[in-house]
Amino acid sequence: MEDSNGQTEDDTPLKKILIIRFSSIGDIVLTTPVVRCLKNKYKDCEIHFLTKQQNISVLENNPYIDKIHIYNKGIGLHALIKDLKKENFDFVVDLHKNLRSKRVLLALRKPYGTFNKLNFKKWYYVRTKHNVMPDVHIVDRYFAAVKKLDVHNDGAGLDFFLQDEDYISPDALPLSFQDGYIAVAVGAKHITKQIPTDIIIAVCEKTEGNILLLGDVNDKVKANKIENAVGSRVFNGCGAYSLTQTAALIDTSKGIITSDTGLMHIAAARKKNIVSVWGNTVPQFGMYPYLPQNSTSENHIFEVKDLKCRPCSKLGYKKCPHTHFKCMKQQDTFAIAEIANRWLHSTEG
Numbered sequence: 001m002e003d004s005n006g007q008t009e010d011d012t013p014l015k016k017i018l019i020i021r022f023s024s025i026g027d028i029v030l031t032t033p034v035v036r037c038l039k040n041k042y043k044d045c046e047i048h049f050l051t052k053q054q055n056i057s058v059l060e061n062n063p064y065i066d067k068i069h070i071y072n073k074g075i076g077l078h079a080l081i082k083d084l085k086k087e088n089f090d091f092v093v094d095l096h097k098n099l100r101s102k103r104v105l106l107a108l109r110k111p112y113g114t115f116n117k118l119n120f121k122k123w124y125y126v127r128t129k130h131n132v133m134p135d136v137h138i139v140d141r142y143f144a145a146v147k148k149l150d151v152h153n154d155g156a157g158l159d160f161f162l163q164d165e166d167y168i169s170p171d172a173l174p175l176s177f178q179d180g181y182i183a184v185a186v187g188a189k190h191i192t193k194q195i196p197t198d199i200i201i202a203v204c205e206k207t208e209g210n211i212l213l214l215g216d217v218n219d220k221v222k223a224n225k226i227e228n229a230v231g232s233r234v235f236n237g238c239g240a241y242s243l244t245q246t247a248a249l250i251d252t253s254k255g256i257i258t259s260d261t262g263l264m265h266i267a268a269a270r271k272k273n274i275v276s277v278w279g280n281t282v283p284q285f286g287m288y289p290y291l292p293q294n295s296t297s298e299n300h301i302f303e304v305k306d307l308k309c310r311p312c313s314k315l316g317y318k319k320c321p322h323t324h325f326k327c328m329k330q331q332d333t334f335a336i337a338e339i340a341n342r343w344l345h346s347t348e349g
Helices: 025-029 032-041 053-059 077-087 099-108 119-128 138-149 175-179 197-206 217-230 243-251 262-269 333-345
Strands: 016-020 046-052 067-071 091-094 181-185 210-214 234-236 255-259 274-278 299-303
Touching: 016 032, 016 077, 016 099, 025 053, 025 262, 032 046, 032 138, 046 053, 046 077, 053 067, 053 243, 067 077, 077 099, 091 099, 091 138, 175 210, 181 197, 181 262, 181 333, 197 217, 197 333, 210 217, 210 243, 217 234, 243 262, 255 262, 255 333, 262 274, 274 333, 299 333
Parallel strands: 016 046, 016 091, 046 067, 181 210, 181 255, 210 234, 255 274, 274 299
Antiparallel strands: none
C-alpha cells in the first residue's frame, strides 16, 4: 500500500520547505499549483525546489520559488544531500516518489508528505485494459502531499512564467504569421506518443492558415519533411528556440495541436486553446491538460476509441508493439483541422 502523507509535523513555524520533482518538463509544470498554494499559505516561508539540471528553465522564473537545488549525476546524490542538510528544512514535499527521492527523505530525516502514484492501478489498466483509475487529475493527487500543512488547491491552474526577453520578435517569423498561426508540437520523448509525420501533414494540408512547428533539435528532420510537403504556410521552428521562447511562441499562437507531452502542459499553463492527440497513453491516467476552473480556453481531446491494444504503456515505446500504430494512424485529421481553422478565424487567442 502506497502512503499518501508520510510523517507528521509538529507546531513549529515553517521557515523552509523543500519540494522534490526531478523530471520531466511536463511533470514539473504539473507541480506548480502546489508550489503556488504553499507560498500563498506560508508567505514568510522559503520554498525550495529540487530537480535535474536540464529542467531549471521550467522553474527559474517562478516567483513562488526562493531557491532551486540541482541534482547532477556528475556530482552525485551524496554531495547533494550534504548540501541539503545544511538548509535544515522544516518539511519536505516528495512529488516524485521514486528510489532517489526516498533516499533524500531518509537522509534529511524531516517531516514529509507524498502522494499515491497509483502505479498498480496503471499497471492493471495497461495489462487488462480495464480502467480502475480514479477520475482525479495528477495535480489534485499531488495535493495529498501537503494535506498536513492545510494547503488546498486554489483552482487557478498551472504556472509557467515568462520574461519580456522570452518573446520572439515578429520579424523572426514570416510576415503572414502576424495575422495568427497554429502551433504544432512535432515530437515527444517516446515515439508512440508522437503524432506521426503523415498525420501532421494531413492536418496541416486541411488547415487554412499558418502553422508553426515546435520541438527540439531532435524533431528538426521530421519537421523539415512536414514543411516541404505542405509549403510556405508551415514554418519549422524546431531546435531554433529555447524552452521559454517556445512557450512564448505558444503564448502568441491561436492554439496548439500537441500529443501527450511537456508542451501540452506548458500550453495549459499559458491558458491556451489545446487539441491534445493521444496515442498509446490515455487521459484516464490523469495527465490531460489541466486548465483553471471556469477557463474560457478550449480543450479538445482526440483519441481512437475502442482499440483493444490501448493503453499499451503508461509511458511509451520506441515503436508500436503491435506494428500497426492505429492509435495515431486512425486519428480524425478533418476534425482536428476544423478546430484549428475556427481558431484561425477567431479574433481572440
